[in-house]
Amino acid sequence: MAPSLLYPKISTPTPSIIHSEGNYLTTSDGRRIFDAxxxxxxxxLGHNDPRVKEAILAQLDQTAYVYSPFFTVPAAEEIASFLTESTDGKMERVFVVSSGTEAIEAALKMARQYFTELREPQWQRTRFIARKQSYHGNTLGSLGTGGHKVRRAIxxxxxxxxxSHISPCYPYRDMKEGESEDDYVARLADELEAEFLRVGPDTVCAFVAETMSGTTLGCVPAVPGYFKAMKEVCDRHGALLILDEVMSGMGRTGTLHAWExxxxxxxxxxVAKGLGAGYAPIGALLVxxxxxxxxxxGTxxxxxxxxxxxxxxxCATAVAVQKIIREEILLENVRVQGQYLGELLTERLAGHPHVGDIRGRGLFWALxxxxxxxxxxPFPAEEGIAQKVHRTGLEKEHCxxxxxxxxVADGVNGDIVQIAPAYNISREEIELIVTRVEGVIxxxxxAQ
Structure with missing residues (x-):
C-alpha cells in the first residue's frame, strides 16, 4: 500500500521509531540510535520518563480539555506561577500556547497591542527589526520575522x-581582524541605531532576537555586553525587546532563562522546547x-x-518536567557536562581541516x-554537507x-550540526557522543 504520510521528501520515508527509552531511539529495522x-x-529529560507519564495520566483523569478564554485549570495556574517566580517576578504574566511558533506569533501581536494601548502617536508603530540568519518559526508572521533566506524564499x-533585518552577533565570521569585542558590540549597536533611524524610530514596535541562536546560525553565544547595548538602543527609542528562547531557554544553556x-x-x-521536554506540545509567552x-x-x-x-x-506535563529538572538539580549538570562536551569536542575535532568553528554554551553546541x-x-549549498552528516550519523555504523x-554563513551557504542532549546526560555518555560524532565526520x- 502506498504511504499516506507526507514526508519531508515525499518519496523518501523517514526512519520509523518503534520505541524510545532514555537517550535511545529504536528503529523498526533494529538500530538503537543515540539521540544526541x-x-x-x-x-x-530523555525519553519515556515514567514520572511525566504519570502526571499526564493523572491530568487526563481530572480534565482533558477546557477552552482557556472560558476556564482555567490548576495545572495552567501552576506552570504560569512557576515561570513568573523563576524570573523573580520580572516577567509578570504567562500566555500558554502549543508551540514556539505560536509563542512568537503571540509576542508580535502583544507588542503591537502594547503600543495601541498608549496614547497617540504610539499607535503608528507597526514595524519590527530582527536579524539575518535568524529563525523564529514557520507560520507567516514568524517566518516573516526570521531572516533565513532559504526558508523564506518561495x-x-x-x-x-x-x-527589516540587521547583522547577527556572529564573531566567527563577522568580527574584523584586530577588532575588540567592545568595538564589535559598538558596531552592531550602531547598526541597530541606524536601522531605527532609517525606518523611523517611532514606527518600530520591537527588536526581536534569539538570546542564543539556534539552527540557522548554530549555537552562537552573544559577545559580552551585546544584549545590554542592543537594549539601550531599544530603550532610547521606546521600543520593546523580544527575546526568543524557544530553543535556548528553559535550561538548555545552563540557566533556566538564557537572558540571565x-x-x-x-x-x-x-519559550517552548525544554518547557515540556517533548512529552506534550507546549510553548509560552512571558510578559x-x-x-x-x-x-x-488600557483595554x-x-x-x-x-x-x-x-x-x-x-500544562500538567510541563509542571512535571520542571519539577524533575529542579529536584534533580539538572541545571548544574547542564553546566558541568556542557563544559566537558565543549572541551572534548575541541580536543578531538578542532584540528580537523573541515571543522571551522566549535561553539556553544551549556548542552547546546555546534560544529x-x-x-x-x-x-x-563554506561548502556550497548544493553539496548538502549538514544533511549528509546527519544522514551518515543515522546509519548502523554510527547510530x-x-x-x-x-x-549559516550567508543565509544560503554554510553548514553546521548541533548537539543538544538531555539535561541528565552522564560524563560517559558525553564521551560516547563525541566518539560517534568524530566517527561520522x-x-x-x-580522517584528518
Missing part, C-alpha cells in the same frame, strides 16, 4: 513587509511588567486566542564545517542523531 539532539533540542511574496547570563531582562520572552501595566490600564486584556492555549494535559579553513570558505543546519570528510 533531543529531537530538535526538545527531549531534555513565500516572500506573501510575507509581511514590516520587518546576559545582564538584561526582556519585555517579552518566548514583562511594562507591557502588563499598559494592558491593565484590560490580550486581543488574541487559540483553541488549544493553556491545554490542561500540556561549523568549512571547505577551506584558512579563509573560512547517532544530530541536528543539521544550513545557510571522519566518514563524511575522511
Amino acid at each position: 539532539s533531543g529531537g530538535a533540542a526538545v527531549a531534555c 513565500y516572500e511574496p506573501i510575507l509581511a513587509q514590516n520587518v 547570563q546576559e545582564g538584561v531582562v526582556p519585555d517579552l520572552q518566548t 514583562g511588567s511594562r507591557v502588563v501595566d499598559a494592558l491593565s490600564n 484590560g486584556g490580550f486581543i488574541h486566542s487559540q483553541t488549544y492555549q493553556g491545554h490542561p494535559v500540556a 561549523e564545517f568549512v571547505k577551506d579553513k584558512a579563509i573560512k570558505r 547517532i542523531s544530530v541536528i543539521p543546519g544550513a545557510g 571522519n566518514d563524511v570528510f575522511g
Whole structure:
C-alpha cells in the first residue's frame, strides 16, 4: 500500500521509531540510535520518563480539555506561577500556547497591542527589526520575522513587509581582524541605531532576537555586553525587546532563562522546547511588567486566542518536567557536562581541516564545517554537507542523531550540526557522543 504520510521528501520515508527509552531511539529495522539532539533540542529529560507519564495520566483523569478564554485549570495556574517566580517576578504574566511558533506569533501581536494601548502617536508603530540568519518559526508572521533566506524564499511574496533585518552577533565570521569585542558590540549597536533611524524610530514596535541562536546560525553565544547595548538602543527609542528562547531557554544553556547570563531582562520572552521536554506540545509567552501595566490600564486584556492555549494535559506535563529538572538539580549538570562536551569536542575535532568553528554554551553546541579553513570558505549549498552528516550519523555504523543546519554563513551557504542532549546526560555518555560524532565526520570528510 502506498504511504499516506507526507514526508519531508515525499518519496523518501523517514526512519520509523518503534520505541524510545532514555537517550535511545529504536528503529523498526533494529538500530538503537543515540539521540544526541533531543529531537530538535526538545527531549531534555530523555525519553519515556515514567514520572511525566504519570502526571499526564493523572491530568487526563481530572480534565482533558477546557477552552482557556472560558476556564482555567490548576495545572495552567501552576506552570504560569512557576515561570513568573523563576524570573523573580520580572516577567509578570504567562500566555500558554502549543508551540514556539505560536509563542512568537503571540509576542508580535502583544507588542503591537502594547503600543495601541498608549496614547497617540504610539499607535503608528507597526514595524519590527530582527536579524539575518535568524529563525523564529514557520507560520507567516514568524517566518516573516526570521531572516533565513532559504526558508523564506518561495513565500516572500506573501510575507509581511514590516520587518527589516540587521547583522547577527556572529564573531566567527563577522568580527574584523584586530577588532575588540567592545568595538564589535559598538558596531552592531550602531547598526541597530541606524536601522531605527532609517525606518523611523517611532514606527518600530520591537527588536526581536534569539538570546542564543539556534539552527540557522548554530549555537552562537552573544559577545559580552551585546544584549545590554542592543537594549539601550531599544530603550532610547521606546521600543520593546523580544527575546526568543524557544530553543535556548528553559535550561538548555545552563540557566533556566538564557537572558540571565546576559545582564538584561526582556519585555517579552518566548519559550517552548525544554518547557515540556517533548512529552506534550507546549510553548509560552512571558510578559514583562511594562507591557502588563499598559494592558491593565488600557483595554484590560490580550486581543488574541487559540483553541488549544493553556491545554490542561500540556500544562500538567510541563509542571512535571520542571519539577524533575529542579529536584534533580539538572541545571548544574547542564553546566558541568556542557563544559566537558565543549572541551572534548575541541580536543578531538578542532584540528580537523573541515571543522571551522566549535561553539556553544551549556548542552547546546555546534560544529561549523568549512571547505577551506584558512579563509573560512563554506561548502556550497548544493553539496548538502549538514544533511549528509546527519544522514551518515543515522546509519548502523554510527547510530547517532544530530541536528543539521544550513545557510549559516550567508543565509544560503554554510553548514553546521548541533548537539543538544538531555539535561541528565552522564560524563560517559558525553564521551560516547563525541566518539560517534568524530566517527561520522571522519566518514563524511575522511580522517584528518
